[in-house]
Amino acid sequence: MxxxxxxxxxxxxxxxxxxxxxxxxxxxxxxxxxxxxxxxxxxxxxxxxxxxxxxxxxxxxxxxxxxxxxxxxxxxxxxxxxxxxxxxxxxxxxxxxxxxxxxxxxxxxxxxxxxxxxxxxxxxxxxxxxxVEAQWEGFEPIQKKALKNTLSSFNSIANLIQEGEPIPYEDVRDSCAPLVEAVQNNNFKDILSGVSEHDNYTYVHSLRVATFLSLFGNVLGMKGEDLMTLSTGGLLHDVGKMHIPHEVLNKPGKLTEDEYVIMQSHVNCTVDFLEETSELPKGVLIIAGQHHEKIDGTGYPYGLKGGKLNELARIASIIDIFSAITDRRVYKEPVPPEQALKIMGNMNKQLDQNFLGVFREMLLDGAT
Ligand SMILES: [Fe+2]
Ligand SMILES: [Fe+2]
CATH class of the missing domain: 3.40.50.2300 (Response regulator)
Incomplete structure (x- = not known):
């Protein structure tokens, strides 16, 4: 590994x-x-x-x-x-x-x-x-640009959401272009390490999801706008978390039933924000709306099952879970990638094991 x-x-x-x-x-x-x-x-x-x-x-x-x-x-x-x-x-x-x-x-x-x-x-x-941002100055230009552009895009999304304004898709998409370029050139390692100590957890998680989604898409042979949809979908997939109270979002330990309901509401919140956005690719909405769905129907918010989940939803849930498990959180040490893949391998009723196999290969091949 x-x-x-x-x-x-x-x-x-x-x-x-x-x-x-x-x-x-x-x-x-x-x-x-x-x-x-x-x-x-x-x-x-x-x-x-x-x-x-x-x-x-x-x-x-x-x-x-x-x-x-x-x-x-x-x-x-x-x-x-x-x-x-x-x-x-x-x-x-x-x-x-x-x-x-x-x-x-x-x-x-x-x-x-x-x-x-x-x-x-x-x-x-x-x-x-x-x-942390000052350290980015020493990175290769494309990686520095990927970090800076996505961060400034993320910060302006936070402001727009607070003001109830729609998110300008084109701008967010453009901010992800250096990330996709970095991934395609296999020149992105500082992006993952450079973001890890940033203090805005939702940004850190979203950028990691965007990076892994782009990598996965690249390995699957996706190009052009399809790859842009994956990276932009990754950056936007959890923006509804900006409305989840800090104590719930960063709670160490198990959430109560009520808190879990609040936490789950981030998906509908995200979808509501994104539906206000014109010219949003359908793929971005699928990533945002279905990344917590599971093949056996136990996911949320729709409880979609089997064939109802298309490839994008299956990929998004694998990447989201992998990123969440390996993320550094204020209340837990990150789980090593090998162990995360093992845990996910045991979720064989919930996750698409074919895609998980491709993802595992990608990590083993050192695509990352
Ligand atoms: Fe989520
Ligand atoms: Fe997520």
């Missing part, structure tokens, strides 16, 4: 430095489903730790013995391995001088005390994303 799709990453490590013990513990407690925290009360303790671990982000308070939070920022920025790390700086608004000094460095996100959880999550998430 190739290791290139094995883009497993641990939950992102974040250091919380300075301020009161209560503040540090509150941050860690409130955000523990998103990140793995380590807490430090002094500059020397965190400096020692930085010798052995580089975190995804650092949260630094203005109160930090002996030199204050801004002093640590200067130190962190002075090191080669940490000079790009996003930093969230917490301070009281009256500490204008320290704030000015701290924010004079790039990628320092200020959160004024006392802060609301939402503001804090937003700042940390923007920081992490800014640094």
């Amino acid at each position: 190739t290791t290139s799709i094995d883009d497993r990453v641990q939950k992102s490590l974040v250091f919380v430095v300075g301020g009161s013990l209560l503040q540090r513990e509150e941050i860690a407690q409130n955000l523990k489903s998103f990140y793995l925290f380590e807490l430090f009360e002094s500059e020397s303790a965190v400096s020692e730790r930085l010798e052995t671990a580089v975190p995804t982000a650092i949260i630094i308070d203005e109160i930090l013995p002996p030199m204050g939070g801004a002093g640590l920022i200067a130190k962190v920025r002075g090191r080669d391995d940490t000079n790009n790390i996003p930093i969230v700086f917490t301070a009281e608004p009256k500490s204008a001088e320290m704030i000015a000094e701290a924010t004079s460095y790039d990628r320092v996100f200020l959160v004024e005390r006392p802060f609301k959880r939402g503001t804090f999550v937003g700042a940390l998430s923007s920081g992490v994303n800014a640094s």
Whole structure:
């Protein structure tokens, strides 16, 4: 099995430095489903730790013995391995001088005390994303373009959905063109690894589904608009999740029956959004509407069975399940691809085993 799709990453490590013990513990407690925290009360303790671990982000308070939070920022920025790390700086608004000094460095996100959880999550998430997106700059042009275009398309879809505006299909389709080109040239590995640490889970999952669908279509000999339909369908297949409450979408552990009903509603939500879109290829609607259907009729929302599920629906459900199992989530480690395929092999009443065989071959052949 190739290791290139094995883009497993641990939950992102974040250091919380300075301020009161209560503040540090509150941050860690409130955000523990998103990140793995380590807490430090002094500059020397965190400096020692930085010798052995580089975190995804650092949260630094203005109160930090002996030199204050801004002093640590200067130190962190002075090191080669940490000079790009996003930093969230917490301070009281009256500490204008320290704030000015701290924010004079790039990628320092200020959160004024006392802060609301939402503001804090937003700042940390923007920081992490800014640094993930900065890493894309070093990728090959086509892969960089695939990531940037699909992300900006995804972000504008989120805004349009919020405003109740239709999604412009042509624009989304065009944003997927570099992805398809990258897949056709077997030049896409950084796309999968580059997206894995991004903080917008629905985007990460959707882009992985779009990439695997394009790869699968390519192996099946699809070309042109058919391949574009697969990649665009992948990017759009779960947009209805933008209406699912965060606590349900990211809940660690089993959903209650009510929560499961809410979760399942993302399919109808997605279809409703997409039906507002003019000139949408039928294939995109099938991918979005039927990717949770199962051959034995146990899927949702329609409970379609056997021959009622066409090839596209069968492919979409295989790719969606594979991606979901191998995705990194805030509450679980990603399952290795080999194990995911094994689990799926046991779902022989639910998944098309012929297509699953082709998909398995594709992974073994190192198409990925
Ligand atoms: Fe879905
Ligand atoms: Fe999905």
